[in-house]
Amino acid sequence: MNFPTKLKKLREEKKLKQQDVADKLGIARTTYASYEQGKREPDHATLVKIADFFGVSLDFLLRDENEDFQDKIFEDEAKRILKDPKTFLAARDGEITPEILDAALEIITEQLKEGRKKKSD
Structure with a gap:
């Protein structure tokens, strides 16, 4: 499973909207949406915020595993x-x-x- 798919599933697990996550991360909803769509990749600092917010490791977020x-x-x-x-x-x-x-x-x-x-x- 790749990063955009994991990101979307993590958000859906918490029953949150993209806007909710974007607000918590301090970014625009369109920016967050582009991460889930695979159109953009977050910088290192944002990756850390995402991992902390969802309670997962960076390794888990970034590895494309089955x-x-x-x-x-x-x-x-x-x-x-x-x-x-x-x-x-x-x-x-x-x-x-x-x-x-x-x-x-x-x-x-x-x-x-x-x-x-x-x-x-």
């Missing part, structure tokens, strides 16, 4: 919760979906398994 899109979003967001819960909650207006929590639990479970495995070795 991974399951939704699972990757949940995994990225779960990692952000585990790294800094207060900042994550503030960025998401306190919204955490059950899927994000499931992904966080999977990460924690894997970490615990790895920790037990290292202790037994």
Whole structure:
């Protein structure tokens, strides 16, 4: 999936209009629309704002991969919760979906398994 497609899907996941995202990023709606259409590419600073706003990594935004899109979003967001819960909650207006929590639990479970495995070795 390429950058314009990911950008549109991320926006639609949050049920936002292009104008809503453009306002949050401090850019014109037409500029944001051109990103989703693949007519323009954002500069580095805007890319960082986009990644922060949607709670995903730059790597995720920029890689053209065929991974399951939704699972990757949940995994990225779960990692952000585990790294800094207060900042994550503030960025998401306190919204955490059950899927994000499931992904966080999977990460924690894997970490615990790895920790037990290292202790037994």
